[in-house]
Amino acid sequence: MFKLFKYLALVFVILLVAMLGLLIVSIESEPQFRASSSQQVNHAESVKALMQQLRTSVIHREVQQNISITENQLNSLVGFAQRARKSLQGQVHITPKSSKILVSYTLPPNPIGRFINIEILMLPGAGIQFDYVKVGPFLIPGQYLLKSVITLANWYTRSDIATQFVEQVEHVTMHSQTMVLTMRPLEQFLKDLNDVKQGLGGSGDEALRLSTAYYLKNLAELDVGKKPRPQSLAKFMGPLFRWARYRSTYETAAQENKAAIMALAIFAGHHRFANLVGDVQPEDGKVALPWVKPMLQYRSDLNQHFVFSAAIKILSEQGLSIAIGEFKELMDRSQDGSGFSFVDLAADVAGVEFARVATDPNSAWFVQQKLADNYSESVFFPIIKGLPEGLRKAEFTKQFGEVDSPEYTKMVMEINHRVSVLSIHNHEVN
Incomplete structure (x- = not known):
């Protein structure tokens, strides 16, 4: 038993060191882009239309809905996030063939580097499709990472709510500076979400x-x-x-x-x-x-x-x-x-x-x-x-x-x- 414990402890230390090493290698000296939050939130009024669509989808939860999201709306929300968290910068680009999400996070002063740069490529088609997620120089298959996040969220909520959330998106269509999400009826998902919320509230x-x-x-x-x-x-x-x-x-x-x-x-x-x-x-x-x-x-x-x-x-x-x-x-x-x-x-x-x-x-x-x-x-x-x-x-x-x-x-x-x-x-x- 003692030998088994030593072996497991050694494996844990190796994994920890490996993860720390990957994190260190991912840190870069410069951000991959610079975004002005004051310019991004200049289109904040456009978000009202998006909020109205979301309200409508909840009111008419028993039928399929199409949610249209513009590049300005997304960048306005990113600008809002940046103003709330100064160390965060983000930018979204939508084209007919793909949508690219760029994120840079500024770390506290250190001798290794100041920025963690993340690039996500989203593709049109059935459901939510991520081609890849790039963290620093490392390229991670997008669907593999998505499944990992879903599994973790399901484990945390002791439910399959994350799986349901992703499956609510039936199809993604992309145009120049606009994407359209075709959503399945929300009624059952909202009921299940409320049950999960009540379950988590007890803790x-x-x-x-x-x-x-x-x-x-x-x-x-x-x-x-x-x-x-x-x-x-x-x-x-x-x-x-x-x-x-x-x-x-x-x-x-x-x-x-x-x-x-x-x-x-x-x-x-x-x-x-x-x-x-x-x-x-x-x-x-x-x-x-x-x-x-x-x-x-x-x-x-x-x-x-x-x-x-x-x-x-x-x-x-x-x-x-x-x-x-x-x-x-x-x-x-x-x-x-x-x-x-x-x-x-x-x-x-x-x-x-x-x-x-x-x-x-x-x-x-x-x-x-x-x-x-x-x-x-x-x-x-x-x-x-x-x-x-x-x-x-x-x-x-x-x-x-x-x-x-x-x-x-x-x-x-x-x-x-x-x-x-x-x-x-x-x-x-x-």
Whole structure:
């Protein structure tokens, strides 16, 4: 038995060294391309058409659907990813014969190299077909890698959902700068996906679920939530953080604040945030929510921006939260949108920064002291006067050029300043 253990340990070490060696050889000194995220997201409004197609495919899930995806749409989404993760760059090229996906990932400074370059060639035809995946100098057969990813995803979810997902694509047609996915009816796949999601949900953070349920129950019992007219979000925040302060020590304040924010997102944002936490509703079959959605600066849309961004920050990273808000505003520049709004962007940034400081162990307790029984929006929400909004693409381009231009950067810096001077970010307790 001891000899067998030594043999298996030796094999494991050899495999580990071999994989490490392949990774080192794959690292290169230069990226295979350079992409400007500010130029890529300049076509963000085109993604609205793609989102509408996806919504339609879900609504009409019992029939076959054709999903048309343009090169601009894909590169806009890649630009969004790049703005969320600065170390990532990507680019997509679609031709009638194939589609090429290029990715470069920037590594931290090291003596070996800075970039991992990946090239994927996708072919038209029946189902999803990858000709090859190239990582650095190594060429991997595309279908072999696809099967490996499917097997791993199925193993992780303890299901065949990854296999089903790939099989949903019946045919791929490619044209110049456009590809069309012919999708099988989604009804059964969506049912199975929901079952998998429910199964994975049981392995989440039980302490977070229980605390979120506690705060959600208390929010549902507040008299202010039963008023027929919209109320300030501050009238919910004051009691919420009083309860959090009561339940916290200095060491546990960050975790309690995390649960409080998730309860607020479920209650005052959208009840589907509960799907990411677990069974937290106080009554079976009934959603806890106020009679009317709260407001910030007398606007319900700003409440949504603030609360959604705070929740997304809790569930992800700060860069992703801000990038989502920015990308949404860029999509709104289309003629059927509400226009780019720096006011909305300010609400997004304020929500992200609120969640960040509230869940930082070094400041969480101070945040509770600031917010507990405080009913003033000015503690956590910035002044919005003078911030441009309702900008269509032509007007946005005229005033600010593109994202990351000096004029755009100046406006973002102004928003960041307005958020940074809020009382919630001053950790001295009065």
